[in-house]
Amino acid sequence: MSKKVFEEIEVSEIPYPIKRDDFFGNQEVLKQIESSLLSSSLSQTMIISGPPSVGKTSLAYIISSALQCEKGNPFACGECLNCRKIKKGIFPDLRYISLLEDDSGKIKTQITIDQVREEIIRASELPPYEGKKLIFIVEPSDSLNVSSQNALLKLLEEPPSYIQIILIAKETSKLLPTVRSRCPEIKLKEISQNEMFEVAKRIGLKGDLSTAVSASRGRAGVLISDKWKDYIKLKIAIENLLQSGREIKYFDENVANIEILMSYDQILVLDETLFLIKDAIRSRNLTESEERSLLRKYERTIKSMEMIVRNVNASLIYNYIFLGE
Ligand SMILES: [Zn+2]
Structure with a gap:
């Protein structure tokens, strides 16, 4: 195997x-x-x-x-x-x-x-x-x-x-x-927060359980494998990308943090990206052009998910999603 x-x-x-x-x-x-x-x-x-x-x-x-x-x-x-x-x-x-x-x-x-x-x-x-x-x-x-x-x-x-x-x-x-x-x-489905806390206890996870549980979004495997730490990095990276617009300086730095998870599962990472963009779209104080820009990123993320082939690097995909205005 x-x-x-x-x-x-x-x-x-x-x-x-x-x-x-x-x-x-x-x-x-x-x-x-x-x-x-x-x-x-x-x-x-x-x-x-x-x-x-x-x-x-x-x-x-x-x-x-x-x-x-x-x-x-x-x-x-x-x-x-x-x-x-x-x-x-x-x-x-x-x-x-x-x-x-x-x-x-x-x-x-x-x-x-x-x-x-x-x-x-x-x-x-x-x-x-x-x-x-x-x-x-x-x-x-x-x-x-x-x-x-x-x-x-x-x-x-x-x-x-x-x-x-x-x-x-x-x-x-x-x-x-x-x-x-x-x-x-x-x-199989994602499981509830309560069940995730049970999982955390069963595997003897110490420290800030709610951070780990919330970053794992109902997926026990993410919690058990410690991947939730990478998801926190991913979340920060996507939020930075959403805020920094087209400033290339931040881009490379943040994509480097996404790369770690990309090698683990591209679809999972894009799914998370989609979730975070959706979350940003839901926030109330967007101007019309900000909303349009987010919607375009949303569509491009979906397109990336459809076209995905293994071993495409994160930089290429996130360039397309975030910089392809
Ligand atoms: Zn046996």
Whole structure:
């Protein structure tokens, strides 16, 4: 698994989330999954959707571990051999399919049909080596292009009994209706402030909890990974950019602070930018021309989100949004 594309955590250091308690927020979703596991009625194909950092990948690993655990009751015990291997990311029957790097080391923008054929379709022909199931987690499944999705249809329609497929998506609209109709969707949402305080306490966060919680905007993954500190920097940077107009001196300085988060998740950063611009538009004392200028920035942010390709640098994007009057 590539380190750069794993959304919630740095995989080399922190063990994979596998137990029920490793999941934060969205507890009603977890309860539904629990009852499906108990009645052995969990769908063999599914989509886990939701905004960045709300726990989609964690949930996929928790479901997978529950299915592979030797004791599974119904969630994973965390202690058996299968659980220990999954925790370390070395369990052969749990395959994480994601974006590959091209020859120059850049992450590709699509999961291609060749990759799907090789890593999923062909791999699915043989039963699991060690586990109870052969599980494929595909993330980001919204990067499966049309032919890749078409190639998956047959497997999604009639998966052998030993197969489990979990598609992770921020945007299910990019998935074909034929794919969506074969995979029940589990939707994760941002969680409430109160729940976020609970998360902060559970992970033993010290100090100014309300600053951390408010910067994380309901996304447990942002709080857990300490990314909220970068979000505070981002917020300050965007506010500076909104105030400093076209003064290039401030521009570079502030974009440098955005760059850190850009490498983590571009869409998340642009989403935050959009939120802050919207917030500025809502403030009462704007002149007409100020409002027009903000609206243009708002539209350009949306356009940037639509056009986004990985590895575009922050300077280019923010030049377009803020300086392209
Ligand atoms: Zn176990």
